Amino acid sequence: MSLRLYNTLTRQKDDLEALPGFDPNNVRMYVCGPTVYDYAHIGNARPVIVFDVLFRLLRHLHGEDHVTYVRNITDIDDKINARAAETAAAKGMSVEQARVEITAQTAQQYLDDVTALGCLKPSHTPRATEYVARMVAMIGELVTKGFAYPAEGHVLFDVSKKADYGKLSRRPLDEMIAGARVEVAPYKRNPMDFVLWKPSDAATPGWDSPWGRGRPGWHIECSAMGEALLGETFDIHGGGIDLMFPHHENEIAQSEAAHHGHALARVWMHNGFLQVEGEKMAKSLGNFITIRELLSGWRGYNWPGEVIRFAMLSTHYRQPIDFTQSILEQATVTLRYFSTFGFYEPTVGPSDEFLDALKDDLNTPRAIAELHRLLNEARGHASNRPNEMSKPNAMLNMETFTAANQLAAGLMFLGIDIRSYDKCWVENQGRESIAQNLEREVEAAIAARAAARKAKDFKESDRIRDELLAKGIVLKDGPAGTTWEVKR
Ligand SMILES: [Zn+2]
Numbered sequence: 001m002s003l004r005l006y007n008t009l010t011r012q013k014d015d016l017e018a019l020p021g022f023d024p025n026n027v028r029m030y031v032c033g034p035t036v037y038d039y040a041h042i043g044n045a046r047p048v049i050v051f052d053v054l055f056r057l058l059r060h061l062h063g064e065d066h067v068t069y070v071r072n073i074t075d076i077d078d079k080i081n082a083r084a085a086e087t088a089a090a091k092g093m094s095v096e097q098a099r100v101e102i103t104a105q106t107a108q109q110y111l112d113d114v115t116a117l118g119c120l121k122p123s124h125t126p127r128a129t130e131y132v133a134r135m136v137a138m139i140g141e142l143v144t145k146g147f148a149y150p151a152e153g154h155v156l157f158d159v160s161k162k163a164d165y166g167k168l169s170r171r172p173l174d175e176m177i178a179g180a181r182v183e184v185a186p187y188k189r190n191p192m193d194f195v196l197w198k199p200s201d202a203a204t205p206g207w208d209s210p211w212g213r214g215r216p217g218w219h220i221e222c223s224a225m226g227e228a229l230l231g232e233t234f235d236i237h238g239g240g241i242d243l244m245f246p247h248h249e250n251e252i253a254q255s256e257a258a259h260h261g262h263a264l265a266r267v268w269m270h271n272g273f274l275q276v277e278g279e280k281m282a283k284s285l286g287n288f289i290t291i292r293e294l295l296s297g298w299r300g301y302n303w304p305g306e307v308i309r310f311a312m313l314s315t316h317y318r319q320p321i322d323f324t325q326s327i328l329e330q331a332t333v334t335l336r337y338f339s340t341f342g343f344y345e346p347t348v349g350p351s352d353e354f355l356d357a358l359k360d361d362l363n364t365p366r367a368i369a370e371l372h373r374l375l376n377e378a379r380g381h382a383s384n385r386p387n388e389m390s391k392p393n394a395m396l397n398m399e400t401f402t403a404a405n406q407l408a409a410g411l412m413f414l415g416i417d418i419r420s421y422d423k424c425w426v427e428n429q430g431r432e433s434i435a436q437n438l439e440r441e442v443e444a445a446i447a448a449r450a451a452a453r454k455a456k457d458f459k460e461s462d463r464i465r466d467e468l469l470a471k472g473i474v475l476k477d478g479p480a481g482t483t484w485e486v487k488r
Pocket residue numbers: 031032033222247
């Protein structure tokens with residue numbers, strides 16, 4: 001089975017390898033990275049995790065040496081400048097010095113955070129400041145070719161010159177104008193024209209250009225970095241759905257205009273929105289969660305990176321995700337179950353069904369369902385033999401060993417190292433942990449239900465069963481008693 005990915009550009013799943021120009025020896029992916037001025041939030045974590053899984057899959061399919069993954073760092077941006085101006089005033093330094101300090105520190109925090117979430121280092125993590133010369137050259141080309149015009153120290157992209165502008169988001173122009181909350185400025189020919197370059201005053205960070213000292217707009221940063229590291233046309237461009245318009249639309253417009261109409265990317269991928277407990281995440285709502293906060297203490301627990309990652313991958317990347325304490329608890333318990341058999345280096349690859357699920361537009365919920373099947377298979381074989389589950393792996397019977405081995409391989413493939421999860425688990429011993437609480441609660445409920453059944457109080461026993469079911473706990477009655485599992 002070949003890799004099929006949902007392409008926002010065509011609104012269908014495309015077979016990547018069948019797309020014209022695809023070279024299996026040189027697979028290239030660009031994902032929009034963070035604007036570095038503050039801790040990354042949990043919404044930022046989603047694309048990083050999703051595209052890390054895709055990076056792993058591409059490396060598996062085409063070989064590590066044949067895949068190039070670029071995730072940029074935006075270190076030129078007006079939000080950064082605003083933060084730098086505050087710091088500069090407080091510390092008595094220049095805004096540029098403060099910008100350098102803030103972006104370096106935040107980029108490092110970001111890298112530490114996403115490493116804790118199990119993400120591999122991309123092939124390149126370019127910073128916008130390293131590619132300003134390329135941006136200036138690209139803007140110059142756009143002016144020369146008539147796609148852009150200088151005005152009052154700015155350079156603007158003229159959307160009227162790009163007949164297919166809007167082809168990614170497929171929105172009518174008036175809706176785009178409303179959606180983009182476009183700045184109406186006297187120097188613009190058309191309200192949809194967007195900034196490629198803008199002037200910087202003496203206090204604001206800036207670089208020399210043919211249009212005076214200034215700084216690039218955000219969109220041209222990605223176009224220039226992508227072109228420099230991946231070439232004019234590459235395979236996959238990814239990012240959150242919130243970036244589709246205007247950011248990605250503008251990347252397409254300016255890159256294609258600069259490159260004789262050649263496509264920027266063959267496949268455009270967008271991950272869905274993330275909400276927190278049913279609401280849009282916002283600092284003003286008090287539900288703004290940073291990755292750092294989750295890792296170092298949220299609601300009383302230090303949630304391991306493996307748990308956050310697994311919780312995130314339990315929903316398909318194109319679906320919206322509702323991030324709750326409950327999904328972290330369920331991920332904790334599920335990984336605990338998986339770790340029953342997962343303490344060793346897998347000696348086989350993941351199962352075909354697992355890989356096929358990922359090849360079908362990165363269907364991680366289906367891949368995880370396969371891991372549950374493998375776990376059940378391993379447990380089924382093990383339960384026929386008393387004490388099997390407490391044996392060292394080398395002494396497991398063959399059927400149990402194979403299923404458990406494929407389970408471990410699948411987890412490893414998803415970037416979840418069950419051994420470090422287990423280490424973290426051990427380190428957390430000595431204080432109440434989520435899963436221990438849950439286990440105790442469920443075991444107590446099972447005992448109460450057994451007592452009710454013995455007393456022929458079936459109403460009560462059903463009530464207990466339904467109460468657990470509402471919490472996602474499924475009871476299974478068997479000859480050896482009642483077992484339970486967490487519903488996916
Ligand atoms: Zn971008």
